[in-house]
Amino acid sequence: MASGPMAGPVxxxxxxxxxxxxxxxxSGVPANPTAAVATGEIGGTFWRLFVFRRPLxxxxxxxxxxxxxxxxxxxxxxxxxxxxxxxxxxxxxxxxSATPQAVENIRxxxxxxxxxxxxxxxxxxxxxxxxFGTSWASKQSVSEQIGKRLGNSLFLAFFAALVSVPLAVxxxxxxxxxxxxxxxxxxxxxxxxxxxxxxxxxGYLLIMVFAVEWGVATFPATVYDSMALADRLSAIALPxxxxxxxxxxxxxxxxxxAILNVMSSAYVETAELKGLSTFRIIARHAAPxxxxxxxxxxxxxxxxxxxxxxxxxxxFVYPGMGQYMVDAVTVRDMPVVQACGLIFxxxxxxxxxxxxxxxxLANPRLRHxx
Amino acid sequence: MSDYKDYLTRQVMLGKMNRxxxxxxxxxxxxxxxxxxxxxxxxxxxxxxxxxGHLKLGLEGAAATDSRDPAxxxxxxxxxxxxxxxxxxVESHPTTGAPVPALAxxxxxxxxxxxxxxxxxxxxxxxxxxxxxxxxVVKTLQRHTDEKxxxxxxxxxxxxxxxKADGDKLVLVLTEGNADLPLLLSDYHLIIQPNGGLDNPxxxxxxxxxxxxxFEPGVRATFEKNADDWRTDRGYVDSVELIAMNDATAxxxxxxxxxxxxxxxxxxxxxxxxxxxxxVEILNTSxxxxxxxxxxxxxxxxxxxxxxxxLKLAMDRETMVQRILGGYGKIGNDFPINExxxxxxEGIEQRTYDPDKAAFHYKKSGHSGSVLLRTSDVAFPGAVxxxxxxxxxxxxxxxxxxxxxxxxxxxxxNVWNAQPFCTSYWGGRPTQDQMYSTAYLSTADWNDxxxxxxxxxxxxxxxxxxxxxxxxxxMYRTMAMMVRxxxxxxxxxxxxxxxxxxKQVKGYVHDIGNDMSNGYVATRVWLDA
Numbered sequence: 001m002a003s004g005p006m007a008g009p010v011x012x013x014x015x016x017x018x019x020x021x022x023x024x025x026x027s028g029v030p031a032n033p034t035a036a037v038a039t040g041e042i043g044g045t046f047w048r049l050f051v052f053r054r055p056l057x058x059x060x061x062x063x064x065x066x067x068x069x070x071x072x073x074x075x076x077x078x079x080x081x082x083x084x085x086x087x088x089x090x091x092x093x094x095x096x097s098a099t100p101q102a103v104e105n106i107r108x109x110x111x112x113x114x115x116x117x118x119x120x121x122x123x124x125x126x127x128x129x130x131x132f133g134t135s136w137a138s139k140q141s142v143s144e145q146i147g148k149r150l151g152n153s154l155f156l157a158f159f160a161a162l163v164s165v166p167l168a169v170x171x172x173x174x175x176x177x178x179x180x181x182x183x184x185x186x187x188x189x190x191x192x193x194x195x196x197x198x199x200x201x202x203g204y205l206l207i208m209v210f211a212v213e214w215g216v217a218t219f220p221a222t223v224y225d226s227m228a229l230a231d232r233l234s235a236i237a238l239p240x241x242x243x244x245x246x247x248x249x250x251x252x253x254x255x256x257x258a259i260l261n262v263m264s265s266a267y268v269e270t271a272e273l274k275g276l277s278t279f280r281i282i283a284r285h286a287a288p289x290x291x292x293x294x295x296x297x298x299x300x301x302x303x304x305x306x307x308x309x310x311x312x313x314x315x316f317v318y319p320g321m322g323q324y325m326v327d328a329v330t331v332r333d334m335p336v337v338q339a340c341g342l343i344f345x346x347x348x349x350x351x352x353x354x355x356x357x358x359x360x361l362a363n364p365r366l367r368h369x370x
Numbered sequence: 371m372s373d374y375k376d377y378l379t380r381q382v383m384l385g386k387m388n389r390x391x392x393x394x395x396x397x398x399x400x401x402x403x404x405x406x407x408x409x410x411x412x413x414x415x416x417x418x419x420x421x422x423g424h425l426k427l428g429l430e431g432a433a434a435t436d437s438r439d440p441a442x443x444x445x446x447x448x449x450x451x452x453x454x455x456x457x458x459x460v461e462s463h464p465t466t467g468a469p470v471p472a473l474a475x476x477x478x479x480x481x482x483x484x485x486x487x488x489x490x491x492x493x494x495x496x497x498x499x500x501x502x503x504x505x506x507v508v509k510t511l512q513r514h515t516d517e518k519x520x521x522x523x524x525x526x527x528x529x530x531x532x533x534k535a536d537g538d539k540l541v542l543v544l545t546e547g548n549a550d551l552p553l554l555l556s557d558y559h560l561i562i563q564p565n566g567g568l569d570n571p572x573x574x575x576x577x578x579x580x581x582x583x584x585f586e587p588g589v590r591a592t593f594e595k596n597a598d599d600w601r602t603d604r605g606y607v608d609s610v611e612l613i614a615m616n617d618a619t620a621x622x623x624x625x626x627x628x629x630x631x632x633x634x635x636x637x638x639x640x641x642x643x644x645x646x647x648x649x650v651e652i653l654n655t656s657x658x659x660x661x662x663x664x665x666x667x668x669x670x671x672x673x674x675x676x677x678x679x680x681l682k683l684a685m686d687r688e689t690m691v692q693r694i695l696g697g698y699g700k701i702g703n704d705f706p707i708n709e710x711x712x713x714x715x716e717g718i719e720q721r722t723y724d725p726d727k728a729a730f731h732y733k734k735s736g737h738s739g740s741v742l743l744r745t746s747d748v749a750f751p752g753a754v755x756x757x758x759x760x761x762x763x764x765x766x767x768x769x770x771x772x773x774x775x776x777x778x779x780x781x782x783x784n785v786w787n788a789q790p791f792c793t794s795y796w797g798g799r800p801t802q803d804q805m806y807s808t809a810y811l812s813t814a815d816w817n818d819x820x821x822x823x824x825x826x827x828x829x830x831x832x833x834x835x836x837x838x839x840x841x842x843x844x845m846y847r848t849m850a851m852m853v854r855x856x857x858x859x860x861x862x863x864x865x866x867x868x869x870x871x872x873k874q875v876k877g878y879v880h881d882i883g884n885d886m887s888n889g890y891v892a893t894r895v896w897l898d899a
Contacts, residue, residue, distance in 0.1 A: 086780030093435070094444070098782070099525050099815045105518055137435030138587050139572065145434070148586075204619055211627045220428070220624050222613050224590050314617045317428075317624075319589040327434040327588055330779070336435075 056360060060353070067349040071342055075127070078341040079120045082332055088112055089136050089332040110136055123338060133335040135328070142339050145324070150343065152223060153320040156236055157305035160243035165298055168248050172255025172294075179260065191249035203242045203315040210238060220317035239316040243309065247301040254297040258290040265289075292359035299355035307344040419877055423897035425607040428621045428630040429886075432614030434588035438572035440561040441514060441521035446634060446885065447614060449558055451585070453889035454593050454610060455497070456561030456576030459488060459507065459540075460552045462800055464881040464888065467712050469552035473502065473562055473577065474540070483547035483835045488540040494600045496564050497575045497582075504535045509566025511542075514559065523559035525808070525815065547835025549842070553800040558889060579605030579893045588614055593892070606877070606896035625650060625870055631897065632871040634886050637751065638696030644870055651873050654698050654866040655880040655887075658710055658798020658805075661694070661750045661865060663743070663760065665858035666820040669790040675856055676735035682721060682860050683728035684764035690862040693759060694752040698868050702861035705850040706809070710882040711802050713839065715847035718854065728767035740770040744785050748778035749793040750865070757793060760862075787818045794818065800883070802846050803834050810853060819858030826852050874898050 051058040090106035091098050107113055126133050132142035171191070175184040194202065211219035221235045262268060263286055271281045310322030321340060328336035431446030440452050459474040474488040494502040511533045514521040521527075532543035544551065561576055574582040577600065580593035593610040613630065615621045621633040622640060626647045636644060636652065644650055665672035665681065672678060687701040700708065703721055707714060745757040754775055761771045776785050776792075785792050799805040808814055811830060812822045826849060833845040853859060867885040871878060876898045881888035887895075 086777075087783035091783045092780070094522075101517070101815075102520055102522075102524055105520050109520070135435060137433075138437050139439075140587070145587075149434075204623075207620075207623045207627075211629070212623055215627060219627055219629055220613060220615060220620060222590055224584070224586060226584075315620055317613065317615050317617070317620050319586065323588065324434045330433065331435050333435050 056357065059360070060357065063349075063353045063356070067346070067353070070349055071345055074345040075124065075338055075342055076120070078338055079116070079123075079334070082329075082334055082337060083116050085332060087332065089334065093137055093331040093333075119334075123335065127338070127342070132339040135333055135336050137328075137331055137333045137336075142335050145336075146321070146339055146343065148225070149319060149321045149324045152318065153306055153309075153322070155223075155232070156239060156243070156309070156318065156320060157302065159233075159236060160240045160247070160305050161302055163240060164244040164247050164301070165251065167244065168251035168298075169255050169294065171248075172252045172259065175252070175256045176259045176263070187252065191252050194245040195249035199242060199246050199309075199311045200315050202245050203239070203312060206238050206241055207315075222317050222319065224319075236318070239309075239312050239318055242312055242316075243305060246312075247304065251294070251297055251301055255290075255294050258293045259286065262286045262290045288362050291362040295358045295362070296355045299351040303348050303351045306347050419606045419896045420898060421606050421608075421896065423607045423899065424609045424611065425632075425875075425892055425895070425897060426611045426613065426630040427632045427634075427892060428613050428615040428624045429633070430616055430618070430621065430635040432588050432616065436587040438574055438585060438587075439567070440559055440563070441519065441523070441567070441571060443559060444522060447591075447612065449884075449889045450612060450886060450892060451582075451591050452558055452561055453578070454580040454612075454892055455574050455578040455582050456563070457578050458557070458560050459490075459555040459562065462553060462556050462881075462883045462888065464879045464883065467553075467710060467800070467882055469556065472556075473507070474552075474555070477552055479549070479551070479837070481837075483549045483551070483837055484544045486542045486544070486551050487536070488542070490538060490540055491600065492538075494577050495598045496577055497596060498564065500564050502562065502577060504538050504540055506564055506566060507540050507562055508533050508535050509568055510560065510562050511540075511566075513566045513568060513571075521559055523557045526554050526557050526804070546831065548803070549835060549837050550801040550803050554804065556800060556883075558884075580610055583609075590614065604890075604893045606894075607892070610892045612892075622870075625872065628872065630872075631875050632869065632891060632895075634867075634869045636868045636870050638694075638698050638868060641696055641698065641868060649873055651871055651875075653869045653871055653878055653880070655869075655885075656700065656708075656710060656882060657865065657867045657885065658708060658882070659865050659867070659885075660702055660706060660708075660796050660798075660861050661690075661753070661756065661863050662706075662794050662796060663757075663860040663862070664792060664794055664819050665860070666790040667856075667858040668820040668822060671735075671737045671741070672790055672858060674735045674737065676731045677737050677741075678858060679855075680728045680730075680732035680735060680767065680769060681741070681764070683724045683731065684767045684769050685760060685860055685862050686723040686763040687721075687862045688723070689759060689763070690756060694756045695863060695865055698866040700864045700866075702863050703854060704857070704859055704861045705853040706796060706805050706859065706861060707802050707846070707850060708864050710798070711805075713802060713843045713846055715843065715850045718847070718850060721854070723763060725763075725767035728764070728769065732767065732769050740772040742772050742774060742791060744774045744776050744789050744792040746776045746778045746781045746785070746793070748781045749786070750795040753793045756862075787816060798884070802849075803830070806830050806849060806853075807834075810849075810857070821853065821857050821859075823852065823856075871895075 088107070089110065090103045090112060093106070094102055111119065123133065132146070134140060135142055135145065171187050175187050178184045206217075207219055210217035217238050218234045219238060221239050223232050223235055227235070268281060268286055271285045307322070309320065310326055312318070313320045313323045321343070325337060325340035328340065427450070429447050429450060433445065436445060436448055437443065440456060443449060443452050457473050459472060460469045461472045462468065463470050473491050473494065475491045477486055477488045479486050490502070490504045490507055496502060511527070511530070513519060514523045515527040515530050515533065529544050529546065529548060530542055531545045534541050542551065563571070563573070564575055567573070574585065579596055579599045579601070581596050583592040583594050585591045591612045595605055595608050599605055615624060615633070618635065618637050618640070622636070622644055624630045625633045626644070628649065641652055645652060663685070665678055667673060667678070682704055691697065691699050691701055701720070702708070703718060743757055743760070745753050747753050754773075757773045761773050764771045786794050796809065799808060807830065809816050809818060810821045810826065811817065812824070812827050829845055829849055833842050833849070836842045836845065869886060874897050875895050877895045878891070879887045879894050881890065
């Protein structure tokens with residue numbers, strides 16, 4: 001193996017940098033908690049000690065607190081955003097067939113004549129107690145409808161992740177093994193080609209070949225309540241394949257880059273010089289340092305698989321959350337849009353937090369930031 | 371030639387052509403008499419509907435926000451859903467557009483057409499087993515005429531003053547005479563529900579040929595045959611499944627891969643590709659819907675009739691029909707009525723593209739500078755292309771049209787019926803009266819051309835209560851001429867409804883009333899295994 005520069009094991013991944021930056025923040029945790037006690041900041045002492053003793057728990061608690069604040073901000077932004085869009089629910093729902101009388105009746109029924117802040121606060125009051133209200137358009141319970149749609153979205157995302165994550169990591173490792181040789185190049189070209197095509201195009205291609213020409217795949221991918229698991233799985237085969245092709249390259253290339261980066265570092269070289277086996281070097285020395293960036297990119301792609309797949313849902317006629325939210329935005333169905341927005345935000349926040357925690361677990365160096 | 375043969379075969383199957391006529395036309399095609407005889411025999415045999423099977427339709431127009439209440443049905447998807455489970459008092463005849471009995475067996479107007487008495491059919495059962503009574507009918511109509519109602523039929527029902535039961539008959543008293551009242555009751559919102567749907571408007575219980583088994587808004591609806599249906603000439607398949615497919619390519623893929631039997635809204639641009647599939651048949655029906663360019667007659671510079679005339683003459687209608695509709699449509703004549711309406715005023719000269727004459731009127735109008743036209747593809751499919759085509763044809767007449775593309779979101783609120791010159795779409799109405807009352811009466815909510823003419827209003831009201839057909843036809847002719855020559859409407863084309871089906875689907879009725887066999891597609895077709 002080529003000898004690396006003398007720079008030492010520099011954490012190059014985003015997470016490490018981010019966490020380092022946070023620790024140097026003036027409002028952050030001081031390096032030495034006993035010093036804080038000595039200067040008489042008694043109020044924060046317990047928290048500081050807690051941070052010192054249980055850095056992981058403290059991180060999670062802090063992140064959870066932050067998440068709640070973020071969710072509030074998100075709900076406020078969504079609500080304000082809908083307000084700023086042209087037309088309100090009554091006019092957009094009725095569209096071209098809106099008579100002034102019907103518009104008037106809907107406005108009065110829903111209290112759209114009340115000021116925005118008042119409507120937002122009453123919605124918030126319900127949401128805090130877990131009541132997302134009823135959809136303005138369909139008059140169905142939002143929680144109930146979202147339950148179904150979210151279940152569908154998670155079902156699709158789960159299987160897409162189940163296929164794509166091991167495949168991406170595996171291919172990344174294969175690419176490292178055969179670096180700059182034929183298998184590496186083939187993997188790179190194919191995955192880059194797949195990510196370069198728009199999702200709908202990949203979807204249409206798969207439909208054309210597998211459903212229309214060969215007739216081997218199920219299409220459309222509509223799933224419903226009473227559907228047997230086997231039918232469901234067959235229905236989602238094509239959308240899962242599309243999603244895998246779309247997210248594969250990103251994760252694969254990150255895995256490849258991270259492992260290569262670590263493999264060229266000084267401590268791996270030291271391990272090699274000690275005469276350790278290749279397997280031991282990768283498992284004990286290289287892998288923990290390469291895991292953080294890989295986890296981060298996986299988390300990002302998982303979040304995408306849940307919240308970013310509207311186009312795939314439309315193409316394959318799959319009843320997921322994305323389509324639900326788009327329908328609701330189109331007619332300004334406020335309770336539904338708000339609830340969907342909150343759930344999407346919660347997913348991003350949770351997955352990012354999970355990625356950070358896992359990164360710290362994998363690399364103890366990040367646990368006691370200096 | 372094979373297209374024409376298919377057409378002839380179809381006509382026979384629909385019972386529209388007899389043996390002699392068929393053989394004559396087949397001979398003209400060069401088909402040997404013996405072959406033609408066999409063809410006729412098989413086509414005629416296919417006329418006998420088959421029962422059974424599971425019919426799947428992939429339809430555009432569903433959303434997660436769809437309502438179960440027929441009063442609030444707006445989408446194409448809900449239109450078919452409603453037709454499956456419910457019945458209206460009156461239906462319209464598929465080819466003539468005349469009112470035909472449904473839950474109302476017969477009706478009788480008073481001499482001035484202001485009081486109507488309907489005999490309600492007996493022995494009809496709702497899906498829950500309850501028998502239909504005149505009381506259910508009264509309650510249903512009351513729910514839709516309530517001032518506080520959110521019903522889509524509220525505008526149609528405005529002229530009904532009183533709804534009451536007289537024994538087992540329904541009596542409607544109107545604010546003024548209306549010879550077309552029965553047709554108004556064929557509106558798809560006015561599904562008769564038990565107790566008028568007052569208890570539970572979302573129950574989806576009706577008297578239709580299919581019972582609702584499941585309904586997931588924006589996803590799917592499934593139906594099962596109503597064994598107690600009061601009619602035997604419909605509901606041929608055992609079960610129906612409607613799948614929401616809002617993506618045009620997805621619909622085409624589903625049909626060509628045999629996953630569904632029928633799809634709606636085929637983009638004219640892709641028809642030729644779809645036609646190549648051997649198992650697929652294109653079903654296009656002439657309709658009353660029209661694509662329009664509307665000018666406000668009371669707003670400068672469009673308050674000048676010479677300018678309006680110049681803009682009308684600068685429209686190349688033939689090219690529009692070819693390019694925007696792919697030939698699936700008919701050219702328009704600047705009034706919103708075509709030959710699918712009863713009492714259509716015949717013999718009005720067709721307006722054609724005439725750059726010289728347009729230039730003459732444009733000069734006479736004294737207007738200079740460009741004319742701003744607002745458009746968006748939500749106005750009608752291909753509206754932006756149509757606007758650009760129009761820009762090109764007007765340029766040859768020396769008229770400079772500036773095309774402004776508006777966001778689709780909010781188009782119906784901010785542009786249509788608000789800005790002085792824009793593109794739009796009108797679905798047809800059951801009668802000429804209703805079409806004119808909706809959009810050309812001075813006081814109409816949707817008078818989107820700001821056509822304010824007391825003499826027109828007067829004529830419209832007179833024609834409404836006129837029971838003498840000849841007189842009425844003459845009045846409609848005068849009204850059409852007024853709109854055509856002085857109105858703010860440029861109507862280049864009437865669009866066909868373009869659907870497609872697998873060849874297994876038989877008995878499709880080309881209904882001039884509305885798209886998808888007037889929504890009755892699932893109740894009228896059968897599957898030939």
